[in-house]
Amino acid sequence: MSWKPEVEELRRRRKLAEQMGGPDKVERQHSRGKLDARARIRGLVDPGSFREIGKIAGRGRYDADGLLEDLAPSNLIFGRANIEGRPVVASADDFTVRGGAADAAIKRKFEQCEAMAHSLKIPLIRMIDGTGGGGSVKTLETIGATYVPAVPGWGDVVRNLDTVPVVALALGPTAGLGAARVVASHYSLMVKGLSQLFAAGPAVVEAIGEPSDKESLGGSIIHTRNGVVDEEVASEAEAFRRARRFLSYLPSHVGQLAPRTASLDPADRREQALVDLVPREAKQVYSMRRLLDMVFDAGSVFEMGRMWGRAAITAFARLDGWPVAVLASDPSFLGGSWEARTSEKVERFIKLADQFRLPVVHLVDNPGFMIGREAEMAGTIRYGVQAMNAVYKATVPLASMVIRRAYGIAGSAMSNAETFQYRFAWPSGDWGSLPIEGGIEVAYKAEIEAAEDPQAHLAAIRERLNRVRSPFRTAEIFGIEDIIDPRDTRPLLCEFADLAWRALGADPQAGRSAPGA
Incomplete structure (x- = not known):
């Protein structure tokens, strides 16, 4: 006896699931400028690689004879796929089914999606487009009682953060549990004008007397500047590209080493423009991002969190094909001084690099922690x-390059001073416990006030101190390990990357380009 009737029934149920919330709701999704959940998965993963799990899970409607009339699928779609040939768990909320609300989902499907990632040690991508976890207050009448809040499967969310790379793309309004799932990630994105994120939406917020709309309450302009979300992009397609690129720098799981790629950029390349990059005038700025582009493998710099904690640049990049985590000062914002947000950003990034075993390159131009009343009010010193x-707890190899200033406690956070210092400085290096420009008047106050010509005496002191602030004086006493020609920065950092990855146990021949390539 054949099982063809059951196979035909399976095919029919799959077809019903592919309709998602139905033609009208899918069309409404598209009319808002949004892709549907299945199109999103196709746009994210390698073509033809997605194998869906639990496709026919949902709520069936049956006739009097027990025959299926229709199927409302679960509003979470997930399965196994590839990104650049490497396996991932890809998931997408289906907003066309009850607005992506959890009360229209099947909880076990959510739990299994999360559990699959850490159980099989493969990255997880969440594409989130939905509301909270409890659904409408109307569900209270359906249940007949209220309930104590809990999120089934959240333990798996926490385990994923400890074991595999997690990427979250907010692709529409995300509130409550949806917002929490965005934040519970290593890298998160919003689409400008399309995505919003909030603990509770405008209608709920209005109940406490704060009229608002979705964009003013939780648009990307808010959350990419307060550190809740890492990045805003112009389109869903760009979000997919950035998610794929983020994963390319990381291993599939904690305990595995990230892959090296073939590089056609010579490790011994010396950029002539570097020798003139830093101005002699201390108050003039320069472009640290231009420095990154000149030093790391061509086209390899991938910055994250550009709009928040702006005194520090955090990025992934490659050196001779090896992936590294890059922390760099940005002298164009607050002179590179670390305020509370910047410090928070640095802490999170260093922990991410250490968790996934990426060597760190720190390019330093830090005049210290931000000072003043606002800085004190923000708790800058604690952050x-x-x-x-x-930085001190990190166990991955770290190389620091002092480009210009390194002052105070913030300057000393360039590396762990109690370990071997893989460190270089440019001739523009300028360091100490306090910048001379701001400290002379305090240290020599009585002497200056007693002088016949205070201004001339101040100038004489300044000239005297400038003679001993030369970085070469520090090198004489081995207070700095090496002062280098700025044009040697890339070759020396490529050498560091090779040694660092050997120390981590990587094959030094992995990913090398063919001779003469």
């Missing part, structure tokens, strides 16, 4: 010390 603690 700054936490960032410094993260």
Whole structure:
């Protein structure tokens, strides 16, 4: 006896699931400028690689004879797929089914999606487009009682953060549990004008007397500047590209080493423009991002969190094909001074690099922690010390390159001073416990006030101190390991990357380009 009737029934149920919330709701999704959940998965993963799990899970409607009339599928779609040939768990909320609300989902499907990632040690991508976990207050009448809040499967969310790379793409309004799932990630994105994120939406917020709309309450302009979300992009397609690229720098799981790629950029390349990059005038700025582009493998710099904690640049990049985590000062914002947000950003990034075993390159131009009343009100010193603690706790190899300033406690957070210092400085290096420009008047106050010509005496002191602030004086006493020609920066950092990855146990021949390539 054949099982063809059951196979035909399976085919029919799959077809019903592919209709998602139905033609009208799918069309409404498209009319809002949004892709549907299945199109999103196709746009994210390698073509033809997606194998869906639990496709026919949902709520069936049956006639009097027990025959299936229709199927409302679960509003979470997930399965196994590839990104650049490497396996991942890809998931997407289906907003066309009850607005992506969890009360229209099947909880076990959510749990299994999360559990699959850490159980099989493969990255997880969540494409989130939905509301909270409890559904409408109307569900209370259906249930007949209220309930104590809990999120089934959240333990798996936490385990994923400890074991595999997690990427979250907010692709529409995300509130409550949806917002929490965005934040519970290593890298998160919003689409400008399309995505919003909030603990509770405008209608709920209005109940406490704060009229608002979705964009003003939780648009990307808010959350990419307060550190809740890492990045805003212009389109869903760009979000998919950035998610794929983020994963390319990381291993599939904690305990595995990230892949090296073939590089056609010579490790011994010396950029002539570097020798003139830093101005002699201390108050003039320069482009640290231009420096990154000149030093790391061509086209390999991938910055994250550009709009928040702006005194520090955090990025992944490659050196001779090896992936590294890059922390760099940005002298164009607050002179590179670490304030509370920047310190928080540094702490998070160093922990991410250490968790996934990426060597760190720190390019330093830090005049210290931000000072003043606002900085004190923001708790800058607490966040700054936490960032410094993260640097000291990190166990991956770290190389620091002092480009210009390194002052105070923030300057000393460039590396762990109690370990071997893989460190270089440019001739523009300028360091100490306090910048001379701001400290002379304090240290020599009585002497200056007693002088016949205070201004001339101040100038004489300044000239005297400038003679001993030369970085070469520090090198004489081995207070700095090496001062280098700025044009040697890339070759020396490529050498560091090779040694660092050997120390981590990588095959030094992995990913090398063919001779003469």
